[in-house]
Amino acid sequence: MVVVVAAATSPEKNKVKTKAKQRYLKRKKQRRKNKPKAATGAVSDSDDEEDVEIPSDAHADGEGTAEDELPAAKDPPVEDKPRKEKRPKKRQKVEETEDADAEMQELEAQDVAQDTVMRDAAADASAPLPTLPSFPLPALPDAPSKSVLALQGLDRALVGAEIVDANGLLPIPPDGEDDGGTGLSEKNSEATAGARHCGTFRRNPLRRSLYPTFDPPRDVCVSAPTGSGKTLAYVLPIVEILSTRIVTRLRALVVLPTRDLVTQVRETFEAVGRGRGLKIGTATGQHSFSHEQSQLVADKTTHLAGGSSRIDILICTPGRLIDHLNGTPNFSLQHLRFLVIDEADRLLAQSFQEWLVQVLTATRPPSHDSPFPGSLPQYHDAVAPAFRNLLPYADIPSITDCKEPSCQKLLFSATLTRDPGKLAALELRDPKYFVVQGNSDGPGVLDVAMDKFTMPATLTEHMLVCESSLKPLIFFYLVYQRNVTNALVFTKSAESTARLVRLFDFFDTAKRMATGASETSAIVVRAYSSDLGAGERKSILDKFKAQEIQILVCSDLISRGIDISHVSHVVSYDVPVDMRKYVHRVGRTARAGRNGDAWTLVEEQEARYFKAMLKQAEHLEKVKRLKVGEKDLAPLTVHYEGALNQLKESYAR
Numbered sequence: 001m002v003v004v005v006a007a008a009t010s011p012e013k014n015k016v017k018t019k020a021k022q023r024y025l026k027r028k029k030q031r032r033k034n035k036p037k038a039a040t041g042a043v044s045d046s047d048d049e050e051d052v053e054i055p056s057d058a059h060a061d062g063e064g065t066a067e068d069e070l071p072a073a074k075d076p077p078v079e080d081k082p083r084k085e086k087r088p089k090k091r092q093k094v095e096e097t098e099d100a101d102a103e104m105q106e107l108e109a110q111d112v113a114q115d116t117v118m119r120d121a122a123a124d125a126s127a128p129l130p131t132l133p134s135f136p137l138p139a140l141p142d143a144p145s146k147s148v149l150a151l152q153g154l155d156r157a158l159v160g161a162e163i164v165d166a167n168g169l170l171p172i173p174p175d176g177e178d179d180g181g182t183g184l185s186e187k188n189s190e191a192t193a194g195a196r197h198c199g200t201f202r203r204n205p206l207r208r209s210l211y212p213t214f215d216p217p218r219d220v221c222v223s224a225p226t227g228s229g230k231t232l233a234y235v236l237p238i239v240e241i242l243s244t245r246i247v248t249r250l251r252a253l254v255v256l257p258t259r260d261l262v263t264q265v266r267e268t269f270e271a272v273g274r275g276r277g278l279k280i281g282t283a284t285g286q287h288s289f290s291h292e293q294s295q296l297v298a299d300k301t302t303h304l305a306g307g308s309s310r311i312d313i314l315i316c317t318p319g320r321l322i323d324h325l326n327g328t329p330n331f332s333l334q335h336l337r338f339l340v341i342d343e344a345d346r347l348l349a350q351s352f353q354e355w356l357v358q359v360l361t362a363t364r365p366p367s368h369d370s371p372f373p374g375s376l377p378q379y380h381d382a383v384a385p386a387f388r389n390l391l392p393y394a395d396i397p398s399i400t401d402c403k404e405p406s407c408q409k410l411l412f413s414a415t416l417t418r419d420p421g422k423l424a425a426l427e428l429r430d431p432k433y434f435v436v437q438g439n440s441d442g443p444g445v446l447d448v449a450m451d452k453f454t455m456p457a458t459l460t461e462h463m464l465v466c467e468s469s470l471k472p473l474i475f476f477y478l479v480y481q482r483n484v485t486n487a488l489v490f491t492k493s494a495e496s497t498a499r500l501v502r503l504f505d506f507f508d509t510a511k512r513m514a515t516g517a518s519e520t521s522a523i524v525v526r527a528y529s530s531d532l533g534a535g536e537r538k539s540i541l542d543k544f545k546a547q548e549i550q551i552l553v554c555s556d557l558i559s560r561g562i563d564i565s566h567v568s569h570v571v572s573y574d575v576p577v578d579m580r581k582y583v584h585r586v587g588r589t590a591r592a593g594r595n596g597d598a599w600t601l602v603e604e605q606e607a608r609y610f611k612a613m614l615k616q617a618e619h620l621e622k623v624k625r626l627k628v629g630e631k632d633l634a635p636l637t638v639h640y641e642g643a644l645n646q647l648k649e650s651y652a653r
């Protein structure tokens with residue numbers, strides 16, 4: 001039955017005349033033939049048969065006649081059905097044709113109209129639809145790239161930094177020849193004979209005048225890798241320019257973060273400035289305050305508008321500098337020609353007594369007028385041109401015209417800050433930035449902006465991931481199996497420094513006793529930390545420099561700036577907390593073109609963090625991974641266990 005219904009509704013099937021239909025049509029034809037001629041063309045009931053539904057195949061199965069059954073099967077009884085007014089068929093057909101034509105025309109007209117609209121819309125896609133506005137599909141906006149973000153908000157001068165190729169050499173020629181733009185005098189050329197390059201110095205827009213008050217020089221910021229010679233980059237021009245001075249006044253102030261660096265930089269000034277008659281002083285708190293005062297100022301009793309100074313160059317730490325600014329009479333910064341802030345990012349992070357604000361204020365003329373109304377102060381010619389308002393005759397125009405202080409600020413670091421807030425605090429005057437990189441075609445200032453620091457090209461870096469309990473043993477493996485001596489070893493605290501040194505001593509003694517080696521073959525390891533007094537620290541550092549000590553275990557106290565040429569290995573026994581610390585630690589080796597190795601011991605639980613830190617700085621692939629197996633450690637294990645027991649006992653006592 002289902003099949004039959006389906007067939008009845010199928011248009012294919014309708015085309016094929018079934019037997020029942022054929023019979024039906026035959027009888028119909030017959031009836032028409034038999035009809036009287038008069039009846040032809042008149043409306044007759046038989047015409048209704050045209051409207052009768054064609055019997056389906058179901059009715060064609062031969063059960064009953066089609067004529068009897070078809071209406072009964074499909075239609076309600078005739079009397080129930082409201083009788084429709086039938087029009088003559090032909091008329092209906094004509095009307096239907098007319099209707100169809102009209103409808104067709106209407107549809108065609110609509111199509112044409114629609115086509116026109118679509119053509120118009122295509123021609124002017126931006127034309128707004130008359131009714132509903134169309135909205136763009138929701139989509140995530142394109143995120144700005146990391147580099148674009150890094151450059152946002154940067155100091156404009158930093159964005160326009162000059163990129164200097166670290167490999168660019170500028171040889172210092174023999175006497176009498178053109179020096180290629182170094183600007184070094186003959187004496188300084190002699191002092192630096194053998195120096196490979198002075199690129200940074202050559203490019204410094206430094207002027208030779210002592211008081212360029214009418215055209216004050218631009219400030220300079222230098223970002224250059226560790227060991228690339230930043231110290232000489234400021235020592236040379238300072239010595240060069242100050243050598244022209246006649247009267248001793250404090251004209252160069254160098255601020256450094258630690259006493260050790262003050263001592264180191266003083267040595268460089270003394271070496272370069274030998275025979276120039278410049279007087280160099282230091283203030284670090286290593287000596288008594290009154291002793292330092294007597295070194296700095298010549299006259300503490302008379303109030304002098306121009307200050308008083310025994311020295312031309314002062315090298316100091318910020319804390320002691322502030323003490324002298326506040327507590328030493330006649331200590332004045334008004335004559336400063338150079339203010340150097342070395343390891344600038346570290347010093348700018350120190351807010352101790354707002355040291356920077358105090359120093360900058362002292363380099364500017366005070367807003368108040370002469371403190372000596374009506375009388376001339378003694379040594380009035382000693383007042384700096386910009387400080388003339390301190391004099392009672394300050395209103396004479398020819399004198400008061402010179403208002404600009406001539407102090408030039410020079411900032412240096414291997415990890416120069418890009419923090420706009422900190423840079424703004426320096427009140428830099430038309431600053432000029434130099435970024436020294438291994439490859440001057442590299443990403444340039446983007447590296448500084450994204451904290452991707454340039455490492456010395458001669459440095460080889462390694463990392464060893466291990467269990468924390470095995471760390472001391474791995475360290476001994478490096479020393480005894482890999483010959484890691486002449487090394488600086490960095491730990492996280494003074495306490496862990498002392499513990500590691502003690503354990504090493506026990507281990508070395510046990511090993512020597514086991515092998516029958518003499519005491520002279522002992523590896524000398526010493527701690528260097530803030531636990532020690534200044535004198536003791538200096539003596540240990542001197543011994544290390546003299547190679548009487550082979551390994552110096554230290555905290556980050558000397559991770560910056562210290563320059564010891566024979567350091568061939570740096571071990572980070574505890575991982576550095578950030579990339580800047582890492583850069584400065586590993587930078588204690590591979591200095592001035594020498595080769596060096598850096599080893600970082602990473603505890604398993606720290607590995608993820610450490611690798612992420614390196615990855616962020618795009619430095620991960622430069623650090624080689626070293627695996628140390630049980631077999632490598634086996635020869636050391638016995639002595640190590642013995643040393644551990646001794647250490648436990650020593651702490652239990």
Ligand SMILES: Nc1ncnc2c1ncn2[C@@H]1O[C@H](COP(=O)(O)OP(=O)(O)OP(=O)(O)O)[C@@H](O)[C@H]1O
Nearest residue numbers: 195196197226227228229230231232414561563592
């Ligand atoms: N032009 C040069 N030629 C050869 N050696 C140089 C030159 N300039 C400096 N040096 C040497 O390079 C070493 C490193 O110099 P310096 O301590 O100034 O490095 P630095 O850039 O300040 O490093 P850090 O960022 O670690 O403080 C020093 O021993 C110095 O004498």
